[in-house]
Amino acid sequence: MYTLTQRANALFAFVITVLFALFGIISIVTLFIPSSPTATLNINDIQVWVYEYASEESEFAFVDMKLEADLTSLFNWNTKQLFVCVIAEYNTDTHNQNQIILWDKIIKSKEDAFIKYSDIHNVYNFVDITSSFGQVNATYSLHWDIMPHVGMLMNGRAENLRVERFPEPRQPMKNIR
Amino acid sequence: MFEEELKFMRKLSKRQFAQQVLNFLMIVSSALIVWKAMALYTNSESPIVVVLSGSMEPAFYRGDLLFLGMPDEPVKIGDICVFKIPGRDVPIVHRVIKVHDEKETDKQFILTKGDNNQVDDRGLYNPGQLWIHKEHIIGKVKGFLPYIGIITILMNDYPQMKYVLIGVLGLYVLFSRE
Numbered sequence: 001m002y003t004l005t006q007r008a009n010a011l012f013a014f015v016i017t018v019l020f021a022l023f024g025i026i027s028i029v030t031l032f033i034p035s036s037p038t039a040t041l042n043i044n045d046i047q048v049w050v051y052e053y054a055s056e057e058s059e060f061a062f063v064d065m066k067l068e069a070d071l072t073s074l075f076n077w078n079t080k081q082l083f084v085c086v087i088a089e090y091n092t093d094t095h096n097q098n099q100i101i102l103w104d105k106i107i108k109s110k111e112d113a114f115i116k117y118s119d120i121h122n123v124y125n126f127v128d129i130t131s132s133f134g135q136v137n138a139t140y141s142l143h144w145d146i147m148p149h150v151g152m153l154m155n156g157r158a159e160n161l162r163v164e165r166f167p168e169p170r171q172p173m174k175n176i177r
Numbered sequence: 178m179f180e181e182e183l184k185f186m187r188k189l190s191k192r193q194f195a196q197q198v199l200n201f202l203m204i205v206s207s208a209l210i211v212w213k214a215m216a217l218y219t220n221s222e223s224p225i226v227v228v229l230s231g232s233m234e235p236a237f238y239r240g241d242l243l244f245l246g247m248p249d250e251p252v253k254i255g256d257i258c259v260f261k262i263p264g265r266d267v268p269i270v271h272r273v274i275k276v277h278d279e280k281e282t283d284k285q286f287i288l289t290k291g292d293n294n295q296v297d298d299r300g301l302y303n304p305g306q307l308w309i310h311k312e313h314i315i316g317k318v319k320g321f322l323p324y325i326g327i328i329t330i331l332m333n334d335y336p337q338m339k340y341v342l343i344g345v346l347g348l349y350v351l352f353s354r355e
Contacts, residue, residue, distance in 0.1 A: 023322060081235060083272070083292065087254055097278040099254035106292065108235065124297075129277040129286055129308075143255055147236050152320050155255060 027151030030078045039069035039142045039158035041086065044119065048133065048169040059133055059169050061126040063088070063102055067117045067142065069158070074146055075110035082107040083145040084115070086122075087157075090138035090166075094130060102126060102140075133166040140164065182352050201350045220247035221316035226259055226268065227326030229333070232291030233257070233270055240327035243270065245316025251285055252276055252311060257318040258289065260309055262302055268315055271298055277308075285311050 045064040050057050065086060074082055085104035091097060102122035107113050142158040189197070215224040224245050228237040236257075237243065245259055252258065254276050261268045274297060275288035286308040290297040299307060332339040 027320065083236065083255070085255060089254075094280055095277045096280045097251075097276065099276045101254060101274040106235065124274060145255055145257075148321060150322055153257070153318060 035073040042066040058131040071113040080147045227329040234293040242322040242326040244320035246319040260313045
């Protein structure tokens, strides 16, 4: 005869095995679900101003963007949320890769996955690690991170890229003493 | 309840008792082997971590299980990384919002932020520390399993539970009849 604990143990072990096999299958299947996200990013305006930052003169960039994206196809039965962000990438003389998130948004449902903004600004400080961008070219693009309910994290980026040169820095008017 | 177990113990020969102890050690060591093999495979010192704070909500909640990997390529923007600040025990899971790769030294200057936090992590780093580097990073989040880690959280919050659980499991293995 089997005791109650033995039965409970066998049942528990079986449930765990089935559950983890299911998680495995789900995380593999999710990788092959097709999607066709589209996005258009435009730069309305970029300005660079020199301000004092940590007792040093530093260039701050201010980007004004227009964004339209249809990410509804990224939502399937195993999508928990999207982390969508606009990224600036540029190379300088001292640093061969610089990447900065300018703006981000968390989208939690398919209904909210069509986004349209005519006028968004960078929400994070857009400053270089040195104090100057050196008027190089920067590439702007839209990225997304897909969080599943269970399984692997995936990410992607829009094919549409914008390349813009940092303009000449401007000095704010100093108070006349 | 325990009388039966004690009777069972007395009935066991020395050889049988040794067998039970060996069984127990086998289970412990195979768990350790699996863990260390995963660490080798993923190149991360701790390939599975449990989320302990709400700073990455709504992506990760307390008790969610994260599977880590250590990619050979440099850290990229938007990656969710687990990192350890020197002198602090508890690792942090946050998203990379700035990366600067220095040309001369190939060193990466990384800034992180929790999705649910208003400000970046400079306040969490050591005083005066503006960036973290690759050597602080334990792994990059690759896979996700919700809720499972809640047991760890309970054991962290109520340490007595840990000993009770280990004790019960140990006794169970020692006294279980095949």
